[in-house]
Amino acid sequence: xxxxxxxxxxxxxxxxxxxxxxxxxxxxxxxxxxxxxxxxxxxxxxxxxxxxxxxxxxxxxxxxxxxxxxxxxxxxxxxxxxxxxxxxxxxxxxxxxxxxxxxxxxxxxxxxxxxxxxxxxxxxxxxxxxxxxxxxxxxxxxxxxxxxxxxxxxxxxxxxxxxxxxxxxxxxxxxxxxxxxxxxxxxxxxxxxxxxxxxxxxxxxxxxxxxxxxxxxxxxxxxxxxxxxxxxxxxxxxxxxxxxxxxxxxxxxxxxxxxx
Numbered sequence: 014x015x016x017x018x019x020x021x022x023x024x025x026x027x028x029x030x031x032x033x034x035x036x037x038x039x040x041x042x043x044x045x046x047x048x049x050x051x052x053x054x055x056x057x058x059x060x061x062x063x064x065x066x067x068x069x070x071x072x073x074x075x076x077x078x079x080x081x082x083x084x085x086x087x088x089x090x091x092x093x094x095x096x097x098x099x100x101x102x103x104x105x106x107x108x109x110x111x112x113x114x115x116x117x118x119x120x121x122x123x124x125x126x127x128x129x130x131x132x133x134x135x136x137x138x139x140x141x142x143x144x145x146x147x148x149x150x151x152x153x154x155x156x157x158x159x160x161x162x163x164x165x166x167x168x169x170x171x172x173x174x175x176x177x178x179x180x181x182x183x184x185x186x187x188x189x190x191x192x193x194x195x196x197x198x199x200x201x202x203x204x205x206x207x208x209x210x211x212x213x214x215x216x217x218x219x220x221x222x223x224x225x226x227x228x229x230x231x232x233x234x235x236x237x238x239x240x241x242x243x244x245x246x247x248x249x250x251x252x253x254x255x256x257x258x259x260x261x262x263x264x265x266x267x268x269x270x271x272x273x
Contacts, residue, residue, distance in 0.1 A: 014163075016125075019128065063091065105233060107235055132158075155168055
């Protein structure tokens with residue numbers, strides 16, 4: 014079984030983040046960058062399948078040179094091979110362009126049986142890339158999965174919805190996106206970290222993925238931020254001193270703000 018895992022390096026959500034003054038996009042150069050946690054869970058699911066079946070796991074990531082660290086971490090966890098799409102022309106790529114590039118990278122892997130991804134990255138949270146990749150690859154998509162079983166040429170998954178639980182079933186090859194409930198990712202061992210340094214990683218750019226494309230016609234993003242302003246400082250709230258009428262004051266405040 015050939016499994017591909019889509020991963021992304023993102024700014025650490027626990028650290029301070031700023032916007033670039035030039036184009037108001039997230040300033041990644043000064044940010045603390047990490048492998049997105051939801052992608053770790055997608056990688057863990059792939060490696061769990063590898064532990065129980067004859068599987069080869071390829072990790073694919075699109076990003077600047079630093080994104081190679083995310084690829085290497087998944088290799089240290091146990092993946093076999095990496096593909097790193099690195100091209101300055103992809104800076105600020107939107108959902109459609111990102112999906113188009115990732116789909117092209119997946120096509121470089123022969124006879125793919127399963128593509129795994131997180132359902133939404135913590136920096137963009139569009140929750141659309143896996144679905145678009147599946148459409149471009151003409152694969153059935155099973156999204157927002159919290160439990161996955163693979164066998165007999167099919168995937169069977171559980172998904173929690175607003176109305177309860179749903180069970181999904183699809184033939185392989187397929188694309189599956191997972192939620193944070195799917196598993197707990199393993200930590201790379203020292204042996205795995207050392208082995209990852211020798212595992213093959215193919216670095217490719219747009220010319221490799223789209224040799225016949227015209228640069229002038231490659232639309233990286235369909236939107237742009239024209240202005241960004243800092244969030245205003247939080248103002249002081251209304252303080253009520255209980256002199257026996259605090260209850261009435263609170264009720265009057267809630268009524269005035271249409272909260273009661």
